[in-house]
Amino acid sequence: MQLPADDGILLSMINMKLRDAYDSLDALCDDLELDRAALEARFAALGVAYDAAENRVR
Numbered sequence: 001m002q003l004p005a006d007d008g009i010l011l012s013m014i015n016m017k018l019r020d021a022y023d024s025l026d027a028l029c030d031d032l033e034l035d036r037a038a039l040e041a042r043f044a045a046l047g048v049a050y051d052a053a054e055n056r057v058r
Contacts, residue, residue, distance in 0.1 A: 001032040003039075007046050014039075015056050025050045 004011045020027040022045055029036040050057050
């Protein structure tokens with residue numbers, strides 16, 4: 001899956017998918033064939049991180 005280039009849209013899309021369809025970031029990455037480390041590096045560059053307890057990026 002190609003991720004959105006726009007950071008705001010990316011965060012919104014990931015959080016929507018986590019809320020509606022996936023119980024973890026691992027499940028989302030596995031299903032959509034995404035590199036979790038690369039995705040989390042992008043999050044870090046934006047100053048946010050995945051919160052497993054809340055299952056969202058914040």
